[in-house]
Amino acid sequence: MPGALPLVGHMLAFGKNPFEYMMKLRNSLGEIGEFRMFHQKMVLMTGPEANEAFFRAPDAQLDQSQAYKIMTPIFGKGVVFDAPPHKKDQQLKMLMPVLRDKPMRGYAEVIVREVEQMIAGWGDAGEIDLLAFMKALTIYTSSHCLLGDEFRYELNEEFAKIYHDLEKGVNPLAFVFPYLPLPVFRRRDKARARLQELVTGIIAKRAQKPEKSEDAFQLLIDARYDDGSRLSAHEITGMLIGTIFAGHHTTAGTASWTLLELARRPEVMRSVLNELDAHFGADGEVTFQSLRETPLLENVIKEVLRLHPPLIFLIRKVMRDFHFKGYTVRAGKYVCTSPRVSHRIADIFPDPEKFDPERYSDARQEDARPFSWIAFGGGKHKCSGNAFAMLQLKAIFSILLRRYTFELIDDKDTYQDDFTQMVVQPVSPCRVRYIKRLGMKKAAAETARNTAQAEAPVRPRFQIKIDRELCQGHATCMSEAPELFHVDDVGNVTVLQESPPLNLLAQARQAEKYCPTQAIKIELIENPEESKNGRIS
Numbered sequence: 361m362p363g364a365l366p367l368v369g370h371m372l373a374f375g376k377n378p379f380e381y382m383m384k385l386r387n388s389l390g391e392i393g394e395f396r397m398f399h400q401k402m403v404l405m406t407g408p409e410a411n412e413a414f415f416r417a418p419d420a421q422l423d424q425s426q427a428y429k430i431m432t433p434i435f436g437k438g439v440v441f442d443a444p445p446h447k448k449d450q451q452l453k454m455l456m457p458v459l460r461d462k463p464m465r466g467y468a469e470v471i472v473r474e475v476e477q478m479i480a481g482w483g484d485a486g487e488i489d490l491l492a493f494m495k496a497l498t499i500y501t502s503s504h505c506l507l508g509d510e511f512r513y514e515l516n517e518e519f520a521k522i523y524h525d526l527e528k529g530v531n532p533l534a535f536v537f538p539y540l541p542l543p544v545f546r547r548r549d550k551a552r553a554r555l556q557e558l559v560t561g562i563i564a565k566r567a568q569k570p571e572k573s574e575d576a577f578q579l580l581i582d583a584r585y586d587d588g589s590r591l592s593a594h595e596i597t598g599m600l601i602g603t604i605f606a607g608h609h610t611t612a613g614t615a616s617w618t619l620l621e622l623a624r625r626p627e628v629m630r631s632v633l634n635e636l637d638a639h640f641g642a643d644g645e646v647t648f649q650s651l652r653e654t655p656l657l658e659n660v661i662k663e664v665l666r667l668h669p670p671l672i673f674l675i676r677k678v679m680r681d682f683h684f685k686g687y688t689v690r691a692g693k694y695v696c697t698s699p700r701v702s703h704r705i706a707d708i709f710p711d712p713e714k715f716d717p718e719r720y721s722d723a724r725q726e727d728a729r730p731f732s733w734i735a736f737g738g739g740k741h742k743c744s745g746n747a748f749a750m751l752q753l754k755a756i757f758s759i760l761l762r763r764y765t766f767e768l769i770d771d772k773d774t775y776q777d778d779f780t781q782m783v784v785q786p787v788s789p790c791r792v793r794y795i796k797r798l799g800m801k802k803a804a805a806e807t808a809r810n811t812a813q814a815e816a817p818v819r820p821r822f823q824i825k826i827d828r829e830l831c832q833g834h835a836t837c838m839s840e841a842p843e844l845f846h847v848d849d850v851g852n853v854t855v856l857q858e859s860p861p862l863n864l865l866a867q868a869r870q871a872e873k874y875c876p877t878q879a880i881k882i883e884l885i886e887n888p889e890e891s892k893n894g895r896i897s
């Protein structure tokens with residue numbers, strides 16, 4: 361590219377707005393072109409053929425790990441991008457069962473409960489910072505599904521602090537001096553160490569329990585390398601935090617843009633609502649299966665990901681000379697591709713700036729050409745969390761949109777992408793107003809019912825009351841919920857846990873239901889934590 365400055369090269373223009381710079385490069389040089397960041401030569405490749413060459417190249421030629429070195433202090437030494445290639449491949453493979461079909465069915469239920477909990481205190485109308493709301497929601501959904509009950513309930517607050525310190529430790533300085541004695545890096549390292557301590561404790565506790573947890577954490581505890589060895593606590597910690605990092609801001613940004621794009625277009629919003637109302641009604645159950653049957657919502661999300669892919673460029677280091685259509689990219693350079701630029705090629709996506717979910721209809725299928733729509737990357741390293749991300753996004757909107765309508769508060773052109781962040785999201789704050797939908801009373805009642813369940817878990821929040829005058833000592837409760845009740849030989853019942861964790865609620869309810877004398881009452885303790893749901897006070 362022309363215009364390189366002494367020393368810094370194209371750094372200033374790129375840094376100012378990387379998307380505009382890459383678009384300019386594509387428009388001037390076509391599908392392959394070189395620019396310079398300080399002394400480092402970078403080659404941008406865009407369009408389906410260039411993307412295919414990029415994604416299909418073997419790791420030994422285009423190495424992904426080098427580009428993610430900045431994450432090593434957080435994920436840990438020897439974990440994923442810092443592991444030798446054969447180990448990295450196995451570790452990434454171990455993540456697959458976590459994100460595949462079977463556990464996904466359970467995740468749908470968890471996500472729905474978390475959404476219900478987040479909107480429990482909303483009332484008839486109000487204002488939120490949408491991005492803050494989506495960030496809070498998606499950290500709850502992903503920590504709940506992936507880390508499990510211990511982190512979501514018992515260690516919720518400590519985990520929030522650890523996560524905050526780890527996030528603050530993602531700093532471009534770490535490319536060059538990852539362990540500089542700066543306060544942010546010290547806090548990052550302390551948080552990583554504490555997280556590993558907690559993970560080690562939970563592994564030991566779980567080993568004592570007869571029943572197995574059904575979360576990603578457990579799948580990693582049970583996973584084995586090809587030689588039969590287990591992952592260490594250090595590796596499990598890194599892989600869990602890596603998965604959460606990979607999915608958090610990407611999903612939160614996409615969820616925010618989905619709502620913003622819908623709020624900008626009442627006619628598209630209406631069509632999506634019609635689809636959801638027809639499919640779920642006011643109180644239809646949102647499940648893994650039912651979420652598969654919402655094609656318009658899915659196309660809306662795809663269109664959001666075309667126009668606002670959160671990762672606007674993906675990088676590899678060239679380890680062996682790389683050839684594309686008569687060009688040679690020499691070893692030592694970096695090569696990148698850009699989903700955001702590739703998604704704006706008019707030959708593939710006509711009128712590319714137009715928001716048009718119909719592009720993906722059976723009649724048009726504009727994304728049919730391989731490697732043209734690449735919001736989740738492609739090839740061997742395509743996002744392994746893409747099904748989980750789509751499930752989350754569809755579950756979030758199938759609840760939110762049936763309960764509330766949304767309006768932009770500020771001028772619609774003020775909602776823009778923030779290119780200063782590594783993961784691109786709308787500029788914050790991005791304020792929206794919510795208004796309860798009329799005629800959705802039944803749905804509201806369902807929210808209230810689910811909320812009672814969903815709210816409880818922030819802390820262990822239900823109580824067991826025994827009416828001793830009614831109890832005859834049948835001991836049915838002890839068989840239904842042995843962790844909660846003990847009945848001695850003479851029929852005296854003892855409640856074993858004062859305020860039990862929510863995962864025992866189902867068992868407690870069984871004991872209540874089957875008590876022959878109706879002597880047991882389960883009471884939920886309500887304590888909504890509004891400050892955590894992105895509300896503007």
Ligand code: HEM
Pocket residue numbers: 424452455459603604606607608610611614669670671674675734735736737738740741742743744745746748749
């Ligand atoms: C990789 C996008 C959500 C886990 C990737 C890549 C992209 C991407 C573009 C490829 C990176 C590269 O080639 O260098 C997205 C988007 C998401 C999302 C747009 C949400 C809208 C998630 C979620 C998870 C996840 C929810 C996990 C729960 C991963 C993992 C990889 C990855 C583990 C590395 C795969 C590998 O290198 O083999 N993601 N992602 N992502 N993503 Fe996602």
